[in-house]
Amino acid sequence: MTEERPKDEERDGPVPEDGSAAAATREHDMDATTGERERGARIADETSGTTPQGDTSGQPNEGDAHPGTTGTGQDPEAASGGGAPTALKERDEDWEELTKRYRASEASIDFSTQLGAVATQDEAELLTINMGPHHPATHGVLRLLTTLEGEVVRDVKPIIGYLHTGIEKTAEDKAYWKAIPVVERMDYLAYYFNAQAYCGAVEDLLDLDVPKRAQYLRVIHLELNRIMSHLVWLGTTALDIGAMSILWYAFRERETILDLFEYSSGQRMHTRFIQIGGVADDIPAGWADKLLRFVEEMPRRLDQYEAMLSKNEIFLQRMKDTGAVSAEKLQEWGVTGPLLRAAGVPWDLRKATPYSSYDDFDFKIPVGTTGDNYDRYAVRIGEMRESVKIIHQAIEGLPEGPVMTGDRKVALPPRHELATSMEALIHHFKLVTEGMRVPEGESYYPIEGPRGELGCFVRSDGSSKPARVHMRDPSFINLQAYGDMVRGGYIADMIATLACIDPLLGGIDR
Amino acid sequence: MTQLTEATTVLSAINAYEPWYVQIIKTLIIFVIGFSLVPLALLYERKLLGRFQNRPGPNRVGIYGSLQPMADIGKLLFKEQFKPRGAIGWLFVLSPLIAMVSALATFMLVPFSGAPQDILGTDVGLYGLDSDIGLLLFFALSAIGAYGVLLGGWSSASKYSFLGAMRAAAQLISYEASQALALLGVVMTAGSLSLSEIVDQQGDQGIWFLVPQIVGAFIFFVATLAEINRTPFDLLEADSELVAGFMTEYGGGRFALYYVAEYVHLIMAGAMFSTLFLGGWHIPFWQDAPGFLDPFVVLAKTVVMVSIIIWIRATLPRVRYDQLMSFGWKILLPLATLNALVTAIVLVAF
Numbered sequence: 094m095t096e097e098r099p100k101d102e103e104r105d106g107p108v109p110e111d112g113s114a115a116a117a118t119r120e121h122d123m124d125a126t127t128g129e130r131e132r133g134a135r136i137a138d139e140t141s142g143t144t145p146q147g148d149t150s151g152q153p154n155e156g157d158a159h160p161g162t163t164g165t166g167q168d169p170e171a172a173s174g175g176g177a178p179t180a181l182k183e184r185d186e187d188w189e190e191l192t193k194r195y196r197a198s199e200a201s202i203d204f205s206t207q208l209g210a211v212a213t214q215d216e217a218e219l220l221t222i223n224m225g226p227h228h229p230a231t232h233g234v235l236r237l238l239t240t241l242e243g244e245v246v247r248d249v250k251p252i253i254g255y256l257h258t259g260i261e262k263t264a265e266d267k268a269y270w271k272a273i274p275v276v277e278r279m280d281y282l283a284y285y286f287n288a289q290a291y292c293g294a295v296e297d298l299l300d301l302d303v304p305k306r307a308q309y310l311r312v313i314h315l316e317l318n319r320i321m322s323h324l325v326w327l328g329t330t331a332l333d334i335g336a337m338s339i340l341w342y343a344f345r346e347r348e349t350i351l352d353l354f355e356y357s358s359g360q361r362m363h364t365r366f367i368q369i370g371g372v373a374d375d376i377p378a379g380w381a382d383k384l385l386r387f388v389e390e391m392p393r394r395l396d397q398y399e400a401m402l403s404k405n406e407i408f409l410q411r412m413k414d415t416g417a418v419s420a421e422k423l424q425e426w427g428v429t430g431p432l433l434r435a436a437g438v439p440w441d442l443r444k445a446t447p448y449s450s451y452d453d454f455d456f457k458i459p460v461g462t463t464g465d466n467y468d469r470y471a472v473r474i475g476e477m478r479e480s481v482k483i484i485h486q487a488i489e490g491l492p493e494g495p496v497m498t499g500d501r502k503v504a505l506p507p508r509h510e511l512a513t514s515m516e517a518l519i520h521h522f523k524l525v526t527e528g529m530r531v532p533e534g535e536s537y538y539p540i541e542g543p544r545g546e547l548g549c550f551v552r553s554d555g556s557s558k559p560a561r562v563h564m565r566d567p568s569f570i571n572l573q574a575y576g577d578m579v580r581g582g583y584i585a586d587m588i589a590t591l592a593c594i595d596p597l598l599g600g601i602d603r
Numbered sequence: 604m605t606q607l608t609e610a611t612t613v614l615s616a617i618n619a620y621e622p623w624y625v626q627i628i629k630t631l632i633i634f635v636i637g638f639s640l641v642p643l644a645l646l647y648e649r650k651l652l653g654r655f656q657n658r659p660g661p662n663r664v665g666i667y668g669s670l671q672p673m674a675d676i677g678k679l680l681f682k683e684q685f686k687p688r689g690a691i692g693w694l695f696v697l698s699p700l701i702a703m704v705s706a707l708a709t710f711m712l713v714p715f716s717g718a719p720q721d722i723l724g725t726d727v728g729l730y731g732l733d734s735d736i737g738l739l740l741f742f743a744l745s746a747i748g749a750y751g752v753l754l755g756g757w758s759s760a761s762k763y764s765f766l767g768a769m770r771a772a773a774q775l776i777s778y779e780a781s782q783a784l785a786l787l788g789v790v791m792t793a794g795s796l797s798l799s800e801i802v803d804q805q806g807d808q809g810i811w812f813l814v815p816q817i818v819g820a821f822i823f824f825v826a827t828l829a830e831i832n833r834t835p836f837d838l839l840e841a842d843s844e845l846v847a848g849f850m851t852e853y854g855g856g857r858f859a860l861y862y863v864a865e866y867v868h869l870i871m872a873g874a875m876f877s878t879l880f881l882g883g884w885h886i887p888f889w890q891d892a893p894g895f896l897d898p899f900v901v902l903a904k905t906v907v908m909v910s911i912i913i914w915i916r917a918t919l920p921r922v923r924y925d926q927l928m929s930f931g932w933k934i935l936l937p938l939a940t941l942n943a944l945v946t947a948i949v950l951v952a953f
Binding site: 220222228229230241243244331332333334335336337338340341342345401405407408410411583584585586588 | 652655657658762763769770835838841843916917918921923926
C-alpha cells in the first residue's frame, strides 16, 4: 500500500478534478461538496512533490543530502499510467473480487474431504476443529486446522501469518545499526540471538574483528538468553500438560536472568546489547558477582524441576513415546536444534562451526535417543546445565580489553573525544545521521539459537541500509515436521508435542 | 396397622419426626451454608495455589483478598448472557442449573453430628436428610450432575464443548463404577448405607474405616477426583486442549453456576471422604466430646481433604484420555472388586 499510494496521486496529477479528488479523499464520503474536492486536489498536489522520497529507500541512497532531487515526474510508472480510472466504486469491486477469491481459497481448506486414504473409518467419523489463533495452548497466534477422529488426530495443518510484523522489510528501511532493535523483536524470546545473527552477518560483510572481551560478553548473554528461553519453554510445556506450578518456578529463575539483563543493558527484554563490532557497554560493577550467584543457584533449581517432573509417573507416561519422528525425517524437513538432537543427531553449530569464541569453552551436547517428547525435555534440561557451565567458564576467564571494535567507521567514538577531536566529531555525526556504509555483498551467518539454527542473511548494496535482511528462523522450519509428529496420536499429545517443538510465532511470521 | 407402622418407620428413617418448620429452617440453613462455602473454597484454593506457586494469590480486593470471590461473582453476574447460534436454547439454559442443583442437593446428606442436638428446646439432627439409603442417594445425585455437564456440552453447538461432553460421558460413567464399588467394603463393614450409621459404626468399632479399608479409601479418593473433574483427571475442561471443555461457550451467570457446582463438588468430596473414612465427627482419643463441636470437626476434616486435593492440583500433570480409561477400567475397577471380595470374605470368616 505504501508504494501504491503516491503513485496514484501522481498519476492523477494531470487528470482534472475528478480522479485526483477521488484518490485524495479516498477515505472520505463520496458525496463530498465541490469545495472539499478542490481542497482534496490541492492536498494531492502538495503531497505529490514530497512523498516519493520514501520510495527510494530500497535503492542506493546517495541523495540524502539533497532531498529535493527525486522529483515528481521521474517515476517511470507514473508517466506511463496516466489517466487510469481510480474511482472509488471500481476499487470497491476490486476488493469484492479479492474478498471473494480469498473466501473461496479459505473454503477450499477442507481436510475432511481429502482424507479418504488417511481415515481408517468412514469420513463421517471425522471432525474438523479449528484450534486457534485464539487458543490457550498454541503459544501465540498459531492456527491449527485439525482433523479428528474421536480423540485421535488424523491430520493437522498449521496456519500462520497472524503475527506478521514485516520486520524483515522494516529492517531494509533502517540504517544498519538502527535495524538491530527491530531484528531483535522477531523471535521475542531469543533477542540476543537475533542480534548476534544479524550483527555477525554485518560484521562478516565489514570484515570486522570483534574484541575478545566483547565475544565473551556475547557468549555470556547468549547463554543466559538460552536458559531464559528454555525456562519459558519448560514452564509453558508443563502448563500445557497440566502441571501448573512449574510455570511459576521457571519464571522465578527467568526473572533473575531478566534482572541481570536489565543490570547490564538497562532493558529486560530486547536489550540491544549486542552491537555491530562488539557490545554496547562493559558490564557494570558487581554484575559478575550477581551472575556467579545465579550460576551457583541454577543447577540446584534444575534439580528441583527434575525432581518434580522427571520422577513423576504421569509426566513420564505423557511424554515418553509421544510425538517421535525419525532423525532422517527430521533432517529432510530441515529441523534443527533440540528437536534434532533429541533424535540422536549431535548437531550443534556452537561445536560444528564455532563463532564468537565458543571453541574456548568446554561443554557437551546433550543428545537423546528416540526423539520423543521426553527426549526433547531431557535435552533442553541438559542444555541449560551446559549453558550454566559455559557461563561459568566465560565469566571466570573474561579477558580484559575493549568491548567495541576500534574501527571508527563502525563504532561511535568515545564521548570525551567529541569535545577535543574534529575527526571524532565528524565520525560521530556521520554514524548517527547516516550510519555505517557496508561494502557490497551477501552474507549468511548461522548461530545455534535456543530453537535451532538461527541464520541471518544480509545483502548489502554498498549503502548505509541493508538491501535485504532475512532470518532463517528455526521455529518456522521446525513447525513443518509437526504434522508428521502428531498424526495418529491423541489431542493431548498433539498439544504436548506442539509445546515441545517450542514454536515462537514472532519468529515464524516475522 | 402394619402399613401405618411401616410408614412411620420410613418417615422416621428420613427424620420426618421433626416438626415441619424445623425441616424447612434446616433446609434453608444447609442451603445457605453450602452456598456460602463455595466462595470460601474458591478463595482458599486460590490462596493455597498461590502459596504453592511462590506468589501471594489474590490480595487486592478486601483484606488479604477476602472479597475476591465476591468480586468475581459480581463480575460474572453482570456479564452478557451469551448463547451461541445453533445452541439448543432451553437445554443450554437448563444444564448449568441441573449441575448446580444436583451438586447442592448432595450437601444435605452430610451428617454433621451424631445424636440430635438440643437447639432452643427442640431436638434437631444436624443433617438435611439422614436416609437409610444415603450413599445411594449420593450416587444418584452425582449421576444427575453428570447430565448437567453432558447436556451443557452437547447443547452448546460448539466442537470444543462437544469433545468435552464426550469425555465427560466416558469419564464420569467409568469412574462412577469404581467409586461405588470401592465403597462396598465400607458398607459391608458398617452394615448400613446410612451415612450417620457409617460414622457411628466408626465410633463404635473404635477405628476409622481408613485403616481397615485403606485400599477402598484410595480407590474412592482417586475415583472421586475423576468424578469431580479435578487434576489429574480434569480432562472435561482440559484448558490447554479443549479451551474449557464442556463450558467453553458459557459465560456470565451460567458459567458461575457451573463454577458453583464444581466447588460444591470439591467440598462434597472432602466431606464424603471424612464421613466415610475419617470418622466424621469423631475426635480421636476423645470419645465424649461435647456435641456442639461435631460440625466443626467435620468441617475441619473436610478442609484437610480439600487441601490435599488442591495440593494435588498444584503438583500433578493431567493424564491422557486413553490413560484415564485404561487406569479406570484396568486398575481401579478390578482393584475395587477385589477389595469388596476380600472384605466380604474377611467379614464372613472372622
